Amino acid sequence: MTSTRPARILFAYPQTLFDVSNGASLLCYSMMQELARRGLQVASIGGGIFDNPSGVARIPNLAEQIAENKDKKLLVNKDYSAGGEIPMTHWFFTGFHSTSWNEITYDESNAFLNEYTQILRTYKPDLVIGYGCDPLCRSMWMEARLFKIPTVYVVVNGNHHHYRFPLHDLVITDSRSTAELYKRTEGLTVTPVGIFINPDIVVAKARNPQTVTFINPAFAKGVAVVARLILMANKERPDIPFMIVESRQKLADALKALRKLGGEIGSAFTNQTFHNIALHPATFNISEIYATTKVLLAPSLWYESWGRVATEATMNGIPVLGSRNGGIPEAIGPGGITLDTPEELGTIDESDKYLTLPSEASCRPWADALYDLYDHSEEWAGKCREAAEANSLKASGDRLMAALAPLLERRAGDADFSRMGSIIYEGDPKDWETAQSK
Structure with missing residues (x-):
């Protein structure tokens, strides 16, 4: 029987989706809004990391919110900005001691990865979208693949000549120029979908x-x-x-x-x-x-x-x-x-x-x-x-949906996630015999 539920999309990146000093974050936020407007169920997980201190303009009381909720690992925000009855859900990781990417510690990275993995288990996305090729992000991409969830990388610069996107089913970009750049210099197939501006x-x-x-x-x-x-x-x-x-x-x-x-x-x-x-x-x-x-x-x-x-x-x-x-x-x-x-x-x-x-x-x-x-x-x-x-939202949204359609058709979120991933949680089968006896 074919599932009729809305497809589920998770945007995942340690840096917050609300960083207004980061062009990629601005693009991705508007992209997620457009997907939500088209009836998809959209969520994100990120933390208080910014490209520049000015990027906090969208959440000026960030420090106060974290201080007031210091005992919570994740803050949850219901975002109705796309309109409609289904809000976007944003999980905000509170465990980074600094807003600077270069000051993330090993313990913080591990804690963020654990929270992200639990969200994969409970939210069960059909697709994970994001960017980043540092060790933490590579671990996140690998975790999604262990759940057999398709992944999409957003590249909106010409600086990824050291990286070949080995953990991704699809790489998308904004311009034809960037798609041609990576084809010409690296032999990579990158799909241009346009810009997303509200x-x-x-x-x-x-x-x-x-x-x-x-x-x-x-x-x-x-x-x-x-x-x-x-x-x-x-x-x-x-x-x-x-x-x-x-x-x-x-x-x-x-x-x-x-x-x-x-x-x-x-x-x-x-x-x-x-x-x-x-x-x-x-x-x-x-x-x-x-x-x-x-x-x-x-x-x-x-x-x-x-x-x-x-x-x-x-x-x-x-x-x-x-x-x-x-x-x-x-x-x-x-x-x-x-x-x-x-x-x-x-x-x-x-x-x-x-x-x-x-x-x-x-x-x-x-x-x-x-x-x-x-x-x-x-x-x-x-x-x-x-x-x-x-360059309207509709024009870019149509191109994006055409690119994502084959991946969304897999309905990865319908799978049984209890034995997937690299981390075992309470309630997971401890071995194959245990699983078969239930």
Whole structure:
């Protein structure tokens, strides 16, 4: 008899799914919401580990919650954000003493693995989704395989060239660019399913567009290019205001480290003054940023699997000026302009190219494109809408469901889990004879 119950999905990773400083966590949370909207039963297990301290913005009272429940190994949250009658269930492990990944101890790893294994026993998922290839995560993947549960790895960067995903039935990614990268360099089959962004969170209810906005003034994100563009605009277009959202790095710290071509670190500026800049702290309410943004800058210098903020901008009708790097052109689509990296940044040593201030000449195409977008931003509304539709939750959800369907059809959660896994719990048969006598 065929089971009619909803398929059960478990997202599993020691780092919390609620880390707003981690692009992969943001994508996976919205992905889980979309699966829940489609009638699947969704749950997650994670702990209080964050990429950056700013990532706690979604759960600002985390420390207090853990302190109040210090005797509980797991906190349980029922999440109705996807709508419908069946909430997502989130198990939150309280046993990590630090929010930093590098400070997880052996005892903490073992305790987390035990809790995860018990959830496999009781929740009985048909599929485990997550990412991570460190020893703890590999143990988690292996544990799922011992339960004969299919596993899906989410890779949304170009940094996994040391890993061949040996414990996974399916590897998915956001962009065609990343899928092609792993096929070309490693001979691996990675399935692109698109980006997952909840428009309810990122789309501003009312807009008063004024600024050219740059989110996260980190070196790899192209803060050197943005610094040059601000200097050029201050001189050529003093009417253009800029907003810098300091999500991971402070703009002042970045400017102090930038260098002239061939010069020492910190040599780019002495007494240089920047005008028309507003600084904004990291925020979970990203829609307030887009409410006042007229053009978004995304001049990343490193390989970006997608470029989440670029797609968020197009969902708000904001045209984007970005680099032709990795999946950024897919993230922008027809909703903006992409350009090659300024010449100096592609000809110097990899180790410090992010710190070099490009010349006005090499940034001239960028400045001209920026001015054009700024002066005609309203004319890009239709193209932004087209880009947003191509990257909608429905479009990505359809691709994801098609990829997962063969694994979900196995109905792994219908199996008898009592003799599976590497850990024996109370009530497990101690040997084969005992099992047969019951």
